[in-house]
Amino acid sequence: MTNCPTLIVTVGLPARGKTYISKKLTRYLNWIGVPTKEFNVGQYRRECLKIYKSFEFFRPDNEEGLKIRRQCATAALNDVRQYLSVEGGQVAVFDATNTTRERRGLILKFAEQNGFKVFFVESVCEDADVIAQNIVHVKLGNPDYIHCNTEEAVEDFMKRIKCYESSYQSLDEVLDRDLSYIKIMDVGRRYLVNRVLDHIQSRIVYYLMNIHITPRSIYLCRHGESDLNIKGRIGGDSGLSARGKEFAKSLRKFIQEQNIKDLKVWTSQMKRTIQTAECLGVPYEQWKSLNEIDAGVCEEMMYEEIQEHYPLEFALRDQDKYRYRYPKGESYEDLVQRLEPVIMELERQENVLVICHQAVMRCLLAYFLDKPAEELPYLNCSLHTVLKLTPIAYGCKVESVFLGVDAVNTHRDKPENVNVQRSTEDALQTVPAHF
Amino acid sequence: MSKRESTLTQNPLEKTWVPWIRSRLSQRRGSSVPQFTNSPTMIVLVGLPARGKTYISKKLTRYLNWIGVTTKVFNVGQYRRDATRSYNSYEFFRPDNTEAMKIRKACAIAALKDVCDYFTRAQGQVVVFDATNSTTERRELILSFAKDNGYKVFFVESICDDPEIIAENIKQVKLSSPDYANCDKEEAVADFLKRIDCYKLTYVPLDDSKDRNLSYIKIFDVGSRYLVNRVQDHIQSRIVYYLMNIHVTPRSIYLSRHGESELNLLGRIGGDSGLSPRGTKFACALGTYMRGQCISDLKVWTSHMKRTIQTAESLGVQYEQWKALNEIDAGVCEELTYEEIQDNYPEEFALRDQDKYRYRYPKGESYEDLVQRLEPVIMELERQENVLVICHQAVMRCLLAYFLDKSAEELPYLKCPLHTVLKLTPVAYGCKVESVFLNIEAVNTHRDKPVNVDVDRDPEDALRTVPDHS
Numbered sequence: 023m024t025n026c027p028t029l030i031v032t033v034g035l036p037a038r039g040k041t042y043i044s045k046k047l048t049r050y051l052n053w054i055g056v057p058t059k060e061f062n063v064g065q066y067r068r069e070c071l072k073i074y075k076s077f078e079f080f081r082p083d084n085e086e087g088l089k090i091r092r093q094c095a096t097a098a099l100n101d102v103r104q105y106l107s108v109e110g111g112q113v114a115v116f117d118a119t120n121t122t123r124e125r126r127g128l129i130l131k132f133a134e135q136n137g138f139k140v141f142f143v144e145s146v147c148e149d150a151d152v153i154a155q156n157i158v159h160v161k162l163g164n165p166d167y168i169h170c171n172t173e174e175a176v177e178d179f180m181k182r183i184k185c186y187e188s189s190y191q192s193l194d195e196v197l198d199r200d201l202s203y204i205k206i207m208d209v210g211r212r213y214l215v216n217r218v219l220d221h222i223q224s225r226i227v228y229y230l231m232n233i234h235i236t237p238r239s240i241y242l243c244r245h246g247e248s249d250l251n252i253k254g255r256i257g258g259d260s261g262l263s264a265r266g267k268e269f270a271k272s273l274r275k276f277i278q279e280q281n282i283k284d285l286k287v288w289t290s291q292m293k294r295t296i297q298t299a300e301c302l303g304v305p306y307e308q309w310k311s312l313n314e315i316d317a318g319v320c321e322e323m324m325y326e327e328i329q330e331h332y333p334l335e336f337a338l339r340d341q342d343k344y345r346y347r348y349p350k351g352e353s354y355e356d357l358v359q360r361l362e363p364v365i366m367e368l369e370r371q372e373n374v375l376v377i378c379h380q381a382v383m384r385c386l387l388a389y390f391l392d393k394p395a396e397e398l399p400y401l402n403c404s405l406h407t408v409l410k411l412t413p414i415a416y417g418c419k420v421e422s423v424f425l426g427v428d429a430v431n432t433h434r435d436k437p438e439n440v441n442v443q444r445s446t447e448d449a450l451q452t453v454p455a456h457f
Numbered sequence: 458m459s460k461r462e463s464t465l466t467q468n469p470l471e472k473t474w475v476p477w478i479r480s481r482l483s484q485r486r487g488s489s490v491p492q493f494t495n496s497p498t499m500i501v502l503v504g505l506p507a508r509g510k511t512y513i514s515k516k517l518t519r520y521l522n523w524i525g526v527t528t529k530v531f532n533v534g535q536y537r538r539d540a541t542r543s544y545n546s547y548e549f550f551r552p553d554n555t556e557a558m559k560i561r562k563a564c565a566i567a568a569l570k571d572v573c574d575y576f577t578r579a580q581g582q583v584v585v586f587d588a589t590n591s592t593t594e595r596r597e598l599i600l601s602f603a604k605d606n607g608y609k610v611f612f613v614e615s616i617c618d619d620p621e622i623i624a625e626n627i628k629q630v631k632l633s634s635p636d637y638a639n640c641d642k643e644e645a646v647a648d649f650l651k652r653i654d655c656y657k658l659t660y661v662p663l664d665d666s667k668d669r670n671l672s673y674i675k676i677f678d679v680g681s682r683y684l685v686n687r688v689q690d691h692i693q694s695r696i697v698y699y700l701m702n703i704h705v706t707p708r709s710i711y712l713s714r715h716g717e718s719e720l721n722l723l724g725r726i727g728g729d730s731g732l733s734p735r736g737t738k739f740a741c742a743l744g745t746y747m748r749g750q751c752i753s754d755l756k757v758w759t760s761h762m763k764r765t766i767q768t769a770e771s772l773g774v775q776y777e778q779w780k781a782l783n784e785i786d787a788g789v790c791e792e793l794t795y796e797e798i799q800d801n802y803p804e805e806f807a808l809r810d811q812d813k814y815r816y817r818y819p820k821g822e823s824y825e826d827l828v829q830r831l832e833p834v835i836m837e838l839e840r841q842e843n844v845l846v847i848c849h850q851a852v853m854r855c856l857l858a859y860f861l862d863k864s865a866e867e868l869p870y871l872k873c874p875l876h877t878v879l880k881l882t883p884v885a886y887g888c889k890v891e892s893v894f895l896n897i898e899a900v901n902t903h904r905d906k907p908v909n910v911d912v913d914r915d916p917e918d919a920l921r922t923v924p925d926h927s
Contacts, residue, residue, distance in 0.1 A: 212669075213684070224701065228698045231694065296474045310829070360830075
């Protein structure tokens with residue numbers, strides 16, 4: 023997708039959401055398969071300084087402070103160079119205020135010397151409420167203010183912002199017309215987009231324009247236990263078992279108790295998720311992209327049968343479960359590709375309940391919880407358990423709610439022996455019990 | 458407690474599960490594609506003449522219809538042409554020409570009335586209102602109308618002051634307009650420039666402050682810069698993304714299928730076979746042809762299937778593999794001949810002939826599904842310049858339908874024979890197609906819609922249009 027590495031540079035006063043955007047963007051890019059890493063200059067400063075005293079450090083006339091801050095930026099840029107040129111990274115997110123034209127000029131020069139493309143992401147906001155909220159959510163818990171009480175911390179931070187204000191030079195329509203950037207105003211009410219150069223920048227702009235910070239929760243769960251689940255068979259398009267139907271009823275009760283405003287319900291196009299949603303008594307949307315991973319020639323087989331008929335395939339899958347593609351089927355990697363529009367729409371929406379399948383739920387969960395490709399295919403997504411995800415600060419809170427209806431276990435751990443020559447016993451060591 | 462225990466039935470055509478009971482839930486047809494528009498949306502163009510409004514209107518409409526959002530353009534200039542019979546000169550557009558102003562306003566209102574009809578009677582989802590809409594007053598009129606009817610409004614303003622771009626624009630699409638049918642070139646250009654001047658006197662662009670509560674995108678200098686304000690919903694977000702990816706740089710898109718494959722020879726559909734000897738010859742010929750086109754920076758794309766990759770390998774250039782370009786998944790019918798499908802699944806075979814676009818193979822896909830999965834390919838094709846796409850019959854039909862604005866009914870029957878390259882070059886408001894047969898024989902894989910599509914038809918009737926094979 024990208025030839026030259028890309029350097030994304032945030033711009034903006036403190037408490038404008040730069041780190042929030044940096045972390046979220048990094049999570050998204052890694053999930054879709056673009057190796058990305060963020061470099062937070064404030065972090066370098068904390069390591070350098072050890073102890074934060076007060077806003078005085080940030081005063082524009084503090085020579086000592088300025089020297090240290092410049093050194094930290096340089097150290098961070100060196101690490102960026104290491105990541106993009108040596109370690110094979112494709113995107114680096116340089117998270118700092120970068121509020122002066124001079125600082126941005128230095129970064130542009132650095133990027134030019136190293137053959138990186140630069141894309142600026144500026145966040146502009148003058149809404150006092152939003153800034154106050156910001157400070158409460160992420161600054162008070164910051165290592166800088168660990169020994170302060172709330173009032174002291176807020177007061178100091180406001181003075182810190184003031185230090186930057188006098189020298190702040192926002193990206194200018196005329197002076198910066200040759201740069202590539204997006205200016206986000208008032209938390210996404212308005213965007214100014216200039217000179218998008220390539221595919222990755224276009225995807226980044228689309229993503230940034232779809233995210234929001236309105237509080238909401240996303241509920242993820244699988245369909246109720248199905249007839250094929252009970253038999254230990256994978257895939258297929260069977261209906262719910264008796265216990266699965268019980269679960270659907272419990273889910274209905276759970277949703278009603280949660281009293282969720284304007285809940286959207288999404289299912290796949292497979293019978294078992296639709297049957298589950300039908301029980302809720304509310305409208306729902308069917309997405310083909312939420313269908314379970316296609317197991318190709320292994321559809322509707324038990325693990326024992328896969329081992330019998332395709333022992334090589336079975337071993338290869340254990341060797342790299344993320345990239346392994348079933349013959350005439352799909353891989354987890356393919357799943358992520360096809361789920362990307364679902365994630366994009368989840369970002370746009372507010373309260374949503376997604377009733378899906380094991381592999382699909384693992385992919386979605388990995389996106390929200392920033393799990394790497396190695397862990398993704400082994401995330402625990404049991405039947406009859408709802409995961410409630412609520413964004414907080416820079417991450418996501420997870421509450422796991424088992425709805426009290428028993429079901430088979432469908433989780434197969436990675437066995438110890440993944441060798442193609444392994445014995446049948448070794449291969450089937452971790453297969454969960456079934457009828 | 459309701460006995461709402463899912464008696465689900467599977468719709469035989471699209472294979473979607475729908476509740477059997479006639480409750481208010483089952484009214485939601487169980488669409489095979491998520492429905493994102495609740496209220497109808499009006500996209501309202503804003504801008505001086507020759508700023509690309511009609512180009513944007515037509516292109517956006519084509520894209521939305523292709524992805525399944527029923528959309529129609531209402532061009533107010535067309536209403537004006539119908540109302541005034543013959544165009545005399547730019548004087549019609551002078552702001553002090555009260556008689557003309559009356560006519561122009563009446564045309565806008567007539568167009569709005571038709572918009573209303575389209576939304577209510579024709580069940581349209583999106584309307585593109587193509588006119589200058591360059592005054593606050595006119596935009597107020599439209600906003601008022603939309604509010605009264607419960608329509609959402611999204612403005613698309615095109616701003617450009619580059620005289621070269623405007624001159625090119627006039628050359629490409631104004632000189633051939635019915636307005637200038639009997640003028641010579643210089644006269645037409647002079648008149649049109651005076652026409653633009655008439656509008657300039659009263660033009661009020663969307664204002665950052667006064668219009669801060671409206672939803673809009675401002676496109677500056679053919680896409681070098683965008684200002685996006687208050688995107689309300691999914692469809693507006695998709696529209697913004699699309700508009701930000703299109704460009705007007707001249708280029709060509711080459712569409713071709715893989716060379717003839719082993720399974721093609723046997724009359725079998727799908728599968729993942731390699732090229733036949735003639736297919737390999739085609740791959741060479743394709744290389745020669747493409748080199749002859751002398752394109753700088755040609756991108757080559759294939760699917761993940763052996764036959765397209767083998768074809769690309771022969772070109773000796775770098776290529777990118779897209780899983781999204783894989784042929785339609787025929788599910789249980791993979792690798793069967795039509796005769797075998799008729800033998801084993803006669804009902805499925807008939808259903809497919811009844812509605813080839815929406816029909817989904819059991820455990821497979823439909824053309825409608827294909828379009829969904831090809832959308833990112835189209836988006837990237839819009840971003841790119843010269844591209845050669847080596848793909849498959851059904852996939853090529855979908856891509857071609859997008860470029861040539863073919864309806865869902867026609868799409869599955871578009872002719873995409875083996876060993877024939879289609880060169881698509883955007884021109885004016887559409888696309889020029891050159892079909893180049895590379896002179897290497899291949900089997901015909903095109904099966905026309907038979908006359909009898911009844912599920913009870915004879916095998917003979919069903920197989921009447923099957924092309925020859927070994």
